Amino acid sequence: MNINKTRIDERVPTNVDEGDNMDIMKDYRTEKGAIIVPVDGGYGNMKTANHVFATGVILSELAPTMSKDVLLYNENHYIIGENHKEFKFEKILDEDFYVLTLVAIAMELKSRNLHIADIQLATGLPLTWLKSQKEDFRKYLLQKDYVEFKYQGEDYLIHMVGVDVFPQGYSAVAERIHEFNGVNMLVDIGNGTINIMYINNRKPMESKCWTEKYGINQCSINICNAIMNKTGVVIDISIINDFLRMKKIDVSEKFLSVIQDTAKEYVRNVFMKVREHEYNSELMKLYVIGGGSKLLKEYGEYDKNRVFFDEDVRANAKGYEYLSYMKDKRKTKIVN
Numbered sequence: 001m002n003i004n005k006t007r008i009d010e011r012v013p014t015n016v017d018e019g020d021n022m023d024i025m026k027d028y029r030t031e032k033g034a035i036i037v038p039v040d041g042g043y044g045n046m047k048t049a050n051h052v053f054a055t056g057v058i059l060s061e062l063a064p065t066m067s068k069d070v071l072l073y074n075e076n077h078y079i080i081g082e083n084h085k086e087f088k089f090e091k092i093l094d095e096d097f098y099v100l101t102l103v104a105i106a107m108e109l110k111s112r113n114l115h116i117a118d119i120q121l122a123t124g125l126p127l128t129w130l131k132s133q134k135e136d137f138r139k140y141l142l143q144k145d146y147v148e149f150k151y152q153g154e155d156y157l158i159h160m161v162g163v164d165v166f167p168q169g170y171s172a173v174a175e176r177i178h179e180f181n182g183v184n185m186l187v188d189i190g191n192g193t194i195n196i197m198y199i200n201n202r203k204p205m206e207s208k209c210w211t212e213k214y215g216i217n218q219c220s221i222n223i224c225n226a227i228m229n230k231t232g233v234v235i236d237i238s239i240i241n242d243f244l245r246m247k248k249i250d251v252s253e254k255f256l257s258v259i260q261d262t263a264k265e266y267v268r269n270v271f272m273k274v275r276e277h278e279y280n281s282e283l284m285k286l287y288v289i290g291g292g293s294k295l296l297k298e299y300g301e302y303d304k305n306r307v308f309f310d311e312d313v314r315a316n317a318k319g320y321e322y323l324s325y326m327k328d329k330r331k332t333k334i335v336n
Helices: 005-009 096-111 127-141 170-179 216-231 237-244 253-276 293-299 315-335
Strands: 035-038 045-047 052-054 057-060 070-073 076-080 116-125 146-151 154-167 183-189 194-200 203-212 285-289 307-309
Touching: 035 096, 035 315, 045 096, 052 096, 057 096, 070 096, 076 096, 096 116, 096 127, 096 146, 096 154, 116 127, 116 315, 127 154, 127 194, 127 203, 154 170, 154 315, 170 183, 170 194, 170 285, 170 315, 183 253, 183 293, 194 253, 216 237, 216 253, 237 253, 253 293, 285 293, 293 307
Parallel strands: 035 116, 116 154, 183 285, 285 307
Antiparallel strands: 045 052, 057 076, 070 076, 070 146, 146 154, 183 194, 194 203
């Protein structure tokens, strides 16, 4: 890749073409001009403020002949979106999340018609993991200052100027934290985990946070097992994924009934786990976010006046972006 590093200060105009399927793009930058790129790395999907793609990566020694969704980095080819990322307690244990983060950055830069940029990365971890993993995760993402790679046939050069790591879940509601008066429980249902947090009078309660390994992938596993046990059929995972995204699936009533019954059982178990952490609908409000929020909204039993759902799977990413921007503004004020 022949890109001159002196061009790192190229800047994108703010009136970029956002595309048909994107929100009006906010171009958050630091005071020094670095683009703030938020990345919410889940075990089901990678999310930025404007993009969502499957958390899957396969290393290929040779250039793939069929897939165009390929990252070329360090002379290795990575097929993106294929294979399911297995849950691991720490994301730094292999290179997958680093590679997927490069893809996320490339998507955000392409949306701005840009291939060269200073990047301030904004990301997060569950609050229960933040203290023990934050610094190692920062070092993992900052392993190179300048990174050259090719994604979908286009060259990119980025300068990683910094990484902010924020609490997952809380970040999704940070812009409207003023609404969280009294006692509130926030439940973030991801692919691998459920993160539960109390927010009392607008303050996250660090002593009342829990992570349960019972994310939406467990529902997918339960459905596969139920179909096999009751019909002897191995169901294609894409059918389950479409169902979990609340899309209409083309299956017979026999299979649909098993799928829906299993999903309802999963939702009951989620509410049971929430109650194990002292959730009481008469004493607090419940806010449900993340990829599993649609499932709970559709199949749960709850008081609609006291239980609220944010179905935007990019909510955490947008929160990381906002918090990083505000952090930079405060830092600049102190310096000045």
